Amino acid sequence: MDCIRKKVEEEVKRGTVGPDQSCPYHPSHFIGQDCTFCFCPFYPCEDEKLGKFIGSKRGKQVWDCSDCLFIHRKEVVGFVMEEIRRSGFGECGDERMAEIFFDAKERFWRRGRPVMVLGATSDAGKSVTVAAMCRIFHRRGFITAPFKSQNMSLNSKVTRTGSEIAMIQALQAQAAGLKNTDYHMNPILMKPKGDMVSQVVVEGKPLGDYDVRSYYSDFVPGPGRDAVRRNIDFLLDRYDIVVMEGAGSPAEINIYDSDIANMQAAEIADADCVLVVNAEWGGAFAYALGTVELIPEKDRGRIKGIIINNVRGDVEKMRPGAEELEKMLGIPVLGIVPHADVKLPSEDSESFRGSRTVGAGSVRVAVVKFPRISNFTDMDPLFLEDTAVVFADRPEEFEGADAIVLPGTKNTISDLEWMKENGIAAKISSMKGKIPIIGLCGGYQMMGSKLSDPNGIEGGSPSEIDGLGFFENVTRWEVYDKCVRQARGEIIATGGDVTGYEIHMGETDVREKPLFSLERFPGTVEEGSLREEEMLFGTYLHGVFDTQDFRRYFLSFVKGGRPVAESVDYQEYVDINLDKLADVFEEALDMDRMMEIVGAVR
C-alpha cells in the first residue's frame, strides 16, 4: 500500500494532467479520460459499486477495480485534487482519504441512465442506431456504454480479458470511445451451430449447447435473467448512459414471456425505449403501429419515440404518414433518417442473403461462403485495397479468382463435407500453387491433412475426416473447450505487424513453417502455417487483414504482384465512418427530445 501512496503523492505534486497523450497506454479506459490519478488515492475503496474482490494467483483476496471509471472523471479529479491539497497530502491519512472519497461519491456518483433501442424486425437498424447514439453521446461528453443482453451472431470478438462478445457490441463500444470493452456489454452470445442448436456463451465463456426449447425452458428464466440483471447493473453503476439494444422484434407475442432481450431487459434496467423501423422494404408504418400495440399495456408506456430509418429518396414524403402515426399512437416520431452511406462491419446473416460482390477493385478475392460462415467481417479491410471480394458457394464462382480465402466457420467438419460434396474443395485444390490461398480459423483447420473429432464435439457425432491436405497439420477436438485470446506480433517473413484474435475449439498439431511470431507472456510463440512457394497461408487469427502490413503481404502474391491502392488504417477508417453515421442521425433526430428521453444531464 505504501508504494501506491508514494505514487499518489507524486500525482498530487504534479497536478491535474487531463488526458495524458504521452502515455503509451493512453487511453486505457475511454477517449477523454482524465489521467491525473493513474493510481487511485482511494485504493482499495472496497465500494462494491465500483469494484470487487478477486482471488489472486497466490490465493489471497485482492481488490480489483480495473473497470472503475470514477477517478478518471474530470470533475472528480478536480474535487479530489483540491480537497487533498486543502488538507495537505501529509495530513491525508486513511481516514481523511475515506472522507474525501465519501464526499466525492456523494457529489459526483450517479447511477447511469439507460435507454433502449428496439427494432420492429431483425435488420431494422438497431445496431447502427445504437452505434450512432453511442457516438453522439460520447461527442457530447457522456461516458457511454452499449449493451445487448442476448445476441445471436457468428461474428464475435475477443476482449482484453479474453472474453468473447459479439463483434457489433465491440464496434458500438468503439463508437462510444471506449477502450475497455468487456463481456458486460453482451453477457449472452448465441452462436448457431446448425439443426436449431446454438452454443451459448455467457459472460464471455461458453456455457454449453442448447436447442430452442431448452434455451427457453432451462436457460432463460434462471441464469439468463440473472446475467442480464447483473451486467446491466454493472454498467449503470459505472457509465453516464447505457444504450441498450433489443433483439429481433419485441412484439413476438407467442414467446413474449420468455423474451429477455427486449421488454424484460428494459424492465430490469427501468429503461425508456425508442423503436426503430426500417423503411426500405415498405410497410414501415404498419410495423411501427403493430409493434407498439401488440406489446402488453404494462410495458407499452416505455416506448417514448419512434425512428423511421433507412429512407431512400426524399424523407419529406414520409412526413405526413409519420404525423398520422404520431396521432394514432400518441408517441412522437423522433426522426426520419435517410439511408446512411457508410461502410461499417455488418452483423447478421440476414444482411448476407444471396451471394454478393463487395468492392469493384481489380484483384478478385473469392471467399468460400460456408453455410456456417463465421466472422465474415474478417474480410472487410480488404475493401480498403484494390479488391472485389466475392462470397462464393458454387465451384464456378472461383473461376478466375486472383486469391482465395477459406474463412472461419462454426462447424468445421460439416462445412468441410459441404465443400467436398458440392465440388468447391476439388476446384480449390486444382488452383493450389497458382494463386494465393489463405485459411482463417476453421478454414485453416480444413487445410490440414486430417480432422479428428472422436467425441463429436465439433460435428455432433464422432468422426474423422481428411482435410484438403494443403498442410501436414492435424486438428483434434478432444474436450469441450474454447481458446479465446487477443494476439499481436509480427509476420515472420517480412517483420511487418499483425494483430488479431483467436476464437476456436479444437487444437492443431502444426507440422509446417510458422507464419507469425506472436507476443505471449513471457516471450513469443509461433503461430500459423506457411508454404510460401505454393502460396499457402493458414492462421487461427481472426482480424488478420486489419493491419495493412499483412493485407499487403498476402496480396503481394497475387499474379504479377499488382500494386495495391494506398490505404488507411482500418480502425481509423471505421472511426471516420462512425462519425459520418452519427452525423446523419444527429441531423435527422430531434436530439432535444432524445436527451429528454434519456434523462441524462451534465
Add this chain to the structure above:
Amino acid sequence: MKVLFLGTASGAGKTTVTAMYCRYLARRGVRVAPFKASNLSLNSYATSEGGEIGIGQAFQALAAGIVPVTDMNPILLKPGGGGRMQVVLNGKPCSDVTEGRPMDIAKATSEACKAYDRLRERFDAVVCEGSGSPAEINLRDRDIANIGMMRERNIPAVLVGDIERGGVFAALYGTWKLVPEEQRGLLKGFMINRFRGDPTILGSGIARIEEITGMKCLGVLPYADLRFPEEDSLSDSRGKMSGKDVSSAFLDNLDSLIGEAERSGFDFEALDAIAEE
C-alpha cells in the same frame, strides 16, 4: 372467384403465393388468370401481341397454364432514374411521369378496373396481387393495386406476412389496422410465409391475431429454398432450380411448394371459400 393477395412489405412473397394459387386452381381445372393492377418493376415481359407487362404476371400466367396478356398487368411503371418513370399502359408506353407531373390516378384506376373486368369476363377466377404494402398511409390517395382495387371492385383479400425478419404479428396487425375502415372488412385471412422450425411455437400468436382482427389464418408456409422469378431488385433469392427448361423448373418448384403447403396443413379450402364469396 376472386381474391387479392396483399403483402405486409415488399418481398413478403405475394408474387409467389399468387402464382401458387393460380397453379393450384389450374390443376383442378379452374380457368384462372393472374392480375396485378399496377407494378413497379424494370423486369418486364413481352406478350405475344407485343405488349409489355411485369415479369411476375407472365410467370403467374404460366402457373395458370395460359398465355400472358396485357390485361394481367395494365399499368407498369419503369423507373428511369432521376425521379422519372415511364408509364406503360395496357402494354404500351404512354407517358413519362415525374414528381412535378405525377400520374393521373383516377384515369389509371379506371383503366385497371376495365382490364380486371375483361379478365373476370373471360375467366372463372382472377387471382390478384397487391403492390408493396397497403398500409403506406402517406401514399393512401395514390394507391391503385391494393386499396384502390378493393374499393373499386370489392375484392376479398388475404395478407401475406414474411416471418424471416421477425415482427410478423406486428406487421399483420399493423397492416390490418392501417387499411381504411371501409375496406378493412375485406381482409378475410392471412398467412405466414418463410417459416423455419416447428410451427406449433407460433400457435398462441396466431390465435391472438385471429381474435383481434377477425381474419382467419390459412396456414404457415415453410421456408422453401426454391427459385422464382425476381420482380424487383430488393430480394436476392437464389434457391434451387432444376429441370429441362426454366418454365418447367418453375412449375416443378410451384408443385413442390403446393405439396409442402398441403403437408403443413395449409387451408386451401378456406382460401377457396374466401375467393368464392
